[in-house]
Amino acid sequence: MTIDPTTLDEQAVRTRVAELLDRSRARSTALTDAVDDSDLVAQHSPLMSPLVWDLAHIGSQEELWLVRDVGGREPLRPEIDGLYDAFQHSRASRVDLPLLTPPEARSYVAEVRDKALDALDRTPLRGRRLVDNAFAFGMIVQHEQQHDETMLATHQLRVGAPVLHAAPPPPGLDPVRLGPREVLVPGGRFEQGTSVEPWALDNERPAHPVDLPAFVIDTYPVTGGEYVAFVEAGGYDDPQWWSAAGWAHRVEAGLVAPQFWERDASGTWWRRRFGVVEPVPADEPVVHVCFHEAAAYAAWAGKRLPTEAEWEKAARHDPATGRSRRYPWGDDDPTPAHANLGQRHLQPAPVGAYPAGASAHGVHQLMGDVWEWCDSGFHSYPGFEMFPYPEYSEVFFGGDYKILRGGSFGTDPSAVRATFRNWDHPVRRQIFSGFRCARDATPVESAAGGL
Numbered sequence: 001m002t003i004d005p006t007t008l009d010e011q012a013v014r015t016r017v018a019e020l021l022d023r024s025r026a027r028s029t030a031l032t033d034a035v036d037d038s039d040l041v042a043q044h045s046p047l048m049s050p051l052v053w054d055l056a057h058i059g060s061q062e063e064l065w066l067v068r069d070v071g072g073r074e075p076l077r078p079e080i081d082g083l084y085d086a087f088q089h090s091r092a093s094r095v096d097l098p099l100l101t102p103p104e105a106r107s108y109v110a111e112v113r114d115k116a117l118d119a120l121d122r123t124p125l126r127g128r129r130l131v132d133n134a135f136a137f138g139m140i141v142q143h144e145q146q147h148d149e150t151m152l153a154t155h156q157l158r159v160g161a162p163v164l165h166a167a168p169p170p171p172g173l174d175p176v177r178l179g180p181r182e183v184l185v186p187g188g189r190f191e192q193g194t195s196v197e198p199w200a201l202d203n204e205r206p207a208h209p210v211d212l213p214a215f216v217i218d219t220y221p222v223t224g225g226e227y228v229a230f231v232e233a234g235g236y237d238d239p240q241w242w243s244a245a246g247w248a249h250r251v252e253a254g255l256v257a258p259q260f261w262e263r264d265a266s267g268t269w270w271r272r273r274f275g276v277v278e279p280v281p282a283d284e285p286v287v288h289v290c291f292h293e294a295a296a297y298a299a300w301a302g303k304r305l306p307t308e309a310e311w312e313k314a315a316r317h318d319p320a321t322g323r324s325r326r327y328p329w330g331d332d333d334p335t336p337a338h339a340n341l342g343q344r345h346l347q348p349a350p351v352g353a354y355p356a357g358a359s360a361h362g363v364h365q366l367m368g369d370v371w372e373w374c375d376s377g378f379h380s381y382p383g384f385e386m387f388p389y390p391e392y393s394e395v396f397f398g399g400d401y402k403i404l405r406g407g408s409f410g411t412d413p414s415a416v417r418a419t420f421r422n423w424d425h426p427v428r429r430q431i432f433s434g435f436r437c438a439r440d441a442t443p444v445e446s447a448a449g450g451l
């Protein structure tokens, strides 16, 4: 959200916050009303919570921050706090807890929302860091949207007839209009992270200079067609493309292709997408690959994955001004012309579908479509300051995680920015994860300043 603190119109901010809270609740409702109660309480995968847990957990976090802390109200249901504390119960074990029933969860989140809106009306939006620029409200909007993406991933794992429907994404560009497959990003300094984005989370802060040598990065993510070529070339059978940990995981988990893919007797690859089985689209970014698969593909292609800093420089750096943009296309909030975000389409869009969303370096589809694996662990930026609680980021720093950037078709625009950092275990692929490749620039390319 764009907020200029120097001209802060508190009433306008309240109106905008209320709209965003409404939008996130509409999505949570659509995702939970789409199935019956037996589906809501079921465990569709040990990797995921029952949908009814996500719903009540959304309410629980909103109550903790907006009703109790910001609003100063008494707890509504203190006895359920522990059930919905993500750190007390693994996802796999939540199905066995005495959770609120679907009707109870719905009435709980509605009651919390009433009180949160009351707090929004009564709270001055300055004078305390938690409420400056409506930060706590923005954090809760993003939290609900993050769980809406998690619930969408649960829907993808659910077996049964399709229950979610959306329009197809816009068409892509043919290869001629799409232009070159990769682009050079010249060496030099850029500003990573942010100190001014009002709703940026602690791990995105502060802004700091980073010096990078010249590198070359793909102008769009690796597509299904490109990935099929890797599979058909025996990429899953040859350890030379895999790291030691990646190969061990490939063998142990029996990976032979992206999750939800299957080859028929004629050799055609099919994928299952929210209950629909269809041929793997050659021109859509590949999705549901783990970090190890992405890194193996990149090695096979003679490239590597970008680092997190390279991804962000390709996305934000404007060589004309030297400054870093909020989004690849500039500082304006995303519109449907910029990126495939917000569950507007339930699949990645073909490559080239968003020319208006390209970065200053000519890199397409950095935001939306698929989260992009980067070859970087999750670490704090220099000058990091935990806020407002350690369990958002700090406890994960240095763990067995790899960074994902840019959001997916399942991510709401309010929950992602070009500075936004996501992280997950390198073996995870039930998330909407894909990748693009990068490589070091050769001395000749680097000196020429272009390809």
Ligand SMILES: [Fe+2]
Pocket (backbone or CB within 6 Å): 057, 061, 086, 143, 147
């Ligand atoms: Fe959560």
